[in-house]
Amino acid sequence: MAEIIVVTSGKGGVGKTTTSASLSMGLALAGHKTAVIDFDIGLRNLDLIMNCERRVVFDFVNVIQGDATLNQALIKDKRSDNLFILPASQTKDKDALSKEGVEKVLGELTETFDYIICDSPAGIEQGAQMALYFADRAVVVTNPEVSSVRDSDRILGILQSKSRRAEQGLPPVKECLLLTRYEPERVEKGEMLSVEDVQEILAIDLLGVIPEDQAVLSASNEGNPVIMADSTPAGQAYQDAVKRFQGEEVEHRFLTAEKKGLLKRMFGG
Amino acid sequence: MNLKIAADFQSTFVIEISDPSPNQFAQALTKHLAQAPAMFEFATVILAPHDLVDLPDFIQQCRDQRLIPVGVRVDLLDDQSLAQQLADQAQAQGLRIYPPSRHQSRAEKRHGQTEQWGFQFVTRPVRSGQTIYAQEKHLVVMSQVSAGAEIMADGDIHVYGPLRGRALAGVRGRESSRIISQNLDAELLSVAGVYQVRDDMPQLQGAAQVRLQDEQLIFEHLNAD
8 A cells, every 4th residue: 555645845845846756766666666746837847857857758738638558658767666657738728637536547556566755836826726735744844944934834835725635534644844955054044944943933844944055056967866865965854754754763964064074174175 | 415505795774763653664664765776676685773663664666666684783772671672672673783892882881780601611722813802702712813814703702712803802892801812812802892902901910801992002010019
């Protein structure tokens, strides 16, 4: 029985697709059969971040409309046998996604996969609601910035009231926070919201804190989920987050500003 | 069967009746409708009499003229017992009573009735964009109320956590309503329609309450020492 996870935020550009790519890669590398689905119909990004944009033949909408089978549309990742990507349609609109169609596709995936990750589009309208509707767990991606926090709070309210679990009176969706683009130096100067500030407002469990890292942009451009960049802070933070996601207790890193010793200051850190 | 229900808004006319005589009503109604027959054709109407009337008769007269009565306003009557009779008639006819609140709170003001309202409990955080309305109850929120959320009650409001959104107590006129919170940090507060926005509120840290006194909101620390 698969767990359906939605990666959502409300606010755009905070790191949902980056997170979906790294989370799904991390789970696949840990041995779980994982599917990651792009729910952003019309603004398809996941295939670019995962480096499979040149292998897209059929997409999510094709499967829903019966033009292709799920097997024909799923793209197997070249880096892990456990990882499959279902890209979004670039040309159709989001009205092509119907609840029944999505339910059918998820139903088919649940039979053989351990984790199904739904990469949500930004916003709170139909696309985002469709992505979160069937979720068992939610990763709410937030930047330590006031409008992102407000929008995350909004999406939490929607998860509580408009998910299938809410509508059917089932145990609620398990929510957790992933704070991204964190800069401890700015937090210490008082320029940026701290983890504690954000948690005070959102009041949900903390999955992880991903530091601001230039490696994220490079990884995007290369088409390699940043979790694979072992030597980078962002990569390591994602690895920690994936472990916590599976229930392991891992201490949070990258929360305090690095104190540069004399040598580092002289020769660059 | 799949039903699809959506809100459809159209104008409803309020017919203010100053003379309780059915004959007078018939004449006046005919005259008015003749001025714009198309507009009133199957229009929904609310009857607002100044005196107790024979409601079934008035309703039938409306229907004879192809008007559709949907409600009755009872607050134009000064005599509370007559207003209650009118309300009872309206209920018997299956019509909505307008405004149910003002009718109650006027009674409350004049006769000092204390309502036997219960409590509505909310145990999860109230998130931005969510609205809670405790109708004919007091509201107790056992968690935080986020900025961008709106909580309302006919009675009092208690928040066992930070109150960062909008809170409106006594929304149907109950002036004795209070808003109490462990951490009053609201965007807007209102008691019985008298409101203040954040900018105009005094700086209060910690547990505090808001109440209405002489048409003004009073902010007080709890357990002031």
